[in-house]
Amino acid sequence: MSRGGELFIFYEKSMPMIDEKIVSIQSEIEKILPSISSKEMLENFRIEFLARKGKVASLYDDLKTVPSEQKPVYGQKVNALRKYTEEQFQLLKSRLDSTVSEKEEFLDRTLPGRMRPRGTRHPITQTMEEMKSIFISMGFGIVYGPEIEDDYHNFEALNFPPNHPARDMQDTFFIKDDVVLRTHTTPVQIRIMKHRKPPIRVIMPGRVYRNEAVSARSNYFFHQVDGLYVNEKVTFAELKGTLITFAKSFYGSSIKYRFRPSFFPFTEPSLEMDITCFLCSGKGCRICKHTGWLEVLGAGMVHPNVLRNCGYDPEKVSGYAFGMGVDRISLLRYGIDDIRTFFDNDIRFLNQF
Amino acid sequence: MRISYNWLKKYIDVKISPEELSNKLTNLGLEVESVENLGSQYTGFVVGEVVEVQKHPNADRLTVCRVKVERGKEPQQVVCGAPNVSKGQKVIVGLAGATIPKNQHDPNGKPFTLSKVSLRGVESNGMICSEYELGLGDDKSGIKVLDAHAKVGTSLAEYLGVNDTAFEIGITPNRPDCLSHIGIARDVAAAYKKKYARPVFKLRENKKLSIYKLAKVKVEDTHACPRYSARLIENVKVQESPSWLKNFLSAAGLRPINNIVDITNFVMLEYGQPLHAFDYDALAQHTIVVKNAKTGDRFTTLDGKDHQLDGTELMICDGKKAVALAGVMGGLNSEISRSTKSVLLECAYFSPVSIRKTAKKLGISTEASYRFERGTDPNIVIEASARAASLIAELSGGEVAGGCIDVYPKKISPKKISLRTERVNDILGTSISTKQISDLLNAIEIKTQKGKRKASFVCHVPTFRPDIEQEIDLIEEIARHYGYDNINNQIPGDVIFTLQDKKEAKINEIRNWFESNGFNEIMTNSLIDNSLAASFSDKTVKVRNPLTIELEVLRPSLLPTMLQSVSHNYNHGAAKLHFFEIGTVFSSADLTRPNPVNGYSEQNMLGICMSGDANQLSWNEKLRPIDLYDLKGVAQSLFTKLGLDNIHLICYDASKSLTESAIDIEINNTYVGFIGKCKKIVLEKFKIEKDVYFAEINLDLVTEFEVSRKFSEFSKFPTVIRDVAFLLRNEVTVQEIEDEIRKAGGKLITEVTVFDIFSGKALGEGQKSVAFSLKLNSGEKTLSEEEIEKIISNIVHAVQSTFGAVLRSI
């Protein structure tokens, strides 16, 4: 144990051994403190003085040998030294901690974050889901039917007589004489009407097929959402109201629309709904064939023959039905030129949705 | 159907612009698909009169003319280079801004646009044109001189009679009556509450000639041919039609041929009634027999095509041979030619079904068959025939023989259909009065008679409306003419609660899961190549009339079309492909199994396809390729997300044709799909070089399982974690060891996680080290150190004795 000369604390001749030790440790600490410049040195300092068997702690052992009347005095001194040492240690520690992080760990905040993978839903799914959710909010349920369909459901029950030119409206893929790839999702109407009793309010989404050459504007398969409402006293006026509500929710409340009389074998009266072309605001462009209008859906009152085919009495119930093509609408909404783009599934395309 | 504005106006006395008419037609359900201004190429050309001709002061071959181009206005100065220009001529002047269709000084005759120019110091305000320059002929020698009564200021389009607008109208199959100008005029006139005018003509017959002596008609099949009429016109001169007729046919989209054929086409476009003209002298025995073909007969139509007949076709025959495919196309053997002297004019009504069958089977569609298939008016036959005969007499100098053979054994009368006012308003949601209803119907020639019941009618539907068969058809006519816009828009007041489908919700959850885990949803073709399909299944479903052989068979699996998308993306430089698709797959099925359509089964499948990089290139992660465990993890995480447990993944030696190292997935002991690595032999078909991992899961089954999410109490006592590592033979699977650990550890083992696997020379040939982290919890108390030691030692002992494993220290 060395004894230093430059001590600030008092020195008494008659002091016992412990006193000398306190002074000596204190002076030693004060000498070392200014030289501590790293965490390692600080740790060594802690072990030397503050640890369980360190020099300051050992003073408590020495305290046991002090006569009892002097114990309070020296006890205080030892406590004071311990407090002083700990304070100095903490002070140095916090100083070293802060300098270390600034110097050793430069944080490049321009580094990109760790990205979570990003997936996409197919744009046609997105359009379809939006349509579904609007109809669900209007009280429609969702039902599905088979894509391989028989002639009865696809045509006959829907009032397409055999050898009728109306069948030319839908070029058909045949599997057998009386089995086809459904040309529309409308046959699901027949299935659901035969299966349930009115009131029925459902939509019928799904894939349909037409035997048409594949081009930028048409594909041999596409997706449809059909709708059906059958109840007592359903009117054409309600059909119009429903379609307008849908169109405003889907295309925006400011759109302009028009209803044109049209023809579908399974509805009468039939209509087609056009909305103002949203690409040219109705001025006329290539997409709307310079008419300013885009045809968005077909609809009508369920034909009494169809109701009868499903075992309903047209005098007691009436209904309306509608249908729209999802692919074409998606094409228009996203400004896509070629319908085949949807099915190339190029990730540069998919990642845009 | 193409409609000429000028001709339509001849039948209706309404002042409407082409634009207004176009809207009106569309609102009536006669959708105008396009409007074409036919005279537009002649804009800027007018008839002018040369009033003064002077020599050009600076050029010998040029003259300076003053041409009057507008009545009451000063003549314009025009410099002309033509040798034939002289004072007093009526000429065609192109004014500044007009485009000359053909430049006669350009070797290719390129068009050019006129502007005011100075020609050798003299101002010229236009150009006097030659026939060649206007595209009206080949004469380049000088300007075209018009006849003296041409009116100054008349536009060229008007002068030529081509100042017309053509409407392309999409006629729906239920409106055969609108496949004619008169039919459309009838609907438009009704919309304006006006009457339309029928053509006025006078038929002069030569009573000395009697058709009854000169020709015979016999109809054998009166079902397929309910009415057949014939007229005879002798001494015709077959020649070019006059320009009014040619202009009309061109405007309506038909090519002029000769006066006789043009007249039959004209009357068809006017009345909607197809007619056919035979060369009378080509008809053996001057006889017409309407009967079915014989099986094996051949017939050459006038387009030169030879057809094999099967005996179902209705034929028009003469005394010896067939001369026309009834209602479809005439024969080459009796067509009108320049040498034709007499014409036998056929005007008939054929059964729509009979014509359609023939036209469809032989793959022929003509203007005539198109109309007959949809239904013509049996009661217009005589008027249309007379109209055509009178025109033939007028334009070919022929004489119409007296009389008309008309075989019409059973008259087709107007249908009587009853209609109730209440029903009209119930369906439409309107309050249209009984009076309004009768007015609306009468305007389109449907006569109404008071019915027995109050506010009801008996309607007499003319035969030109075969589509109107029942009350609802009349209601549609009322709605159409009442105006869809005048019907209120009503929002249903009632509420129907519909149960939402759980399956729908689950599929949505699946899409969400994939979307948030970095997968792209794709949508692929449903049809694939037969040979490709055959390598996936032997129960494929084939389309009988495919577009191409590449699209012949319904996909038996999502894999082939998903691989097409993988291939497409690799060809376009993609590196990381994580795809899923939800779609239908098809197979033929046992007839005894219940299916919506007997013999065919459809399943809604989830396909997952992973290939290329497992992750995105970034600063903190190394790129690594996808492997089987990526896909297995996807499937396992997805099932966990869906709340499905009791899942067994069964590994077996791959014998399936598509994938190697396959794993079957069973949920509640039901097979729901598989996971695997595509075999090279499959990938080669798609020219894919990288590995592709694929899973296909039956969503019809997966969405069927009941999922009940219930809270289960978790242990209040601390979980102890212990790690153990074994040295094992390579062939021992992790699953086997895990099973052994759980067996030896019993209920106290709550989790077993593999956290390290490696092999290397240091471990010895065929050896691997597998480290597990075990979680222990009794659920009833805190495990003591001794208890833990005992369990671990049991586990180690079991694994050692079962697999000959060696415990490695960690």
Ligand SMILES: [Zn+2]
């Ligand atoms: Zn537009």
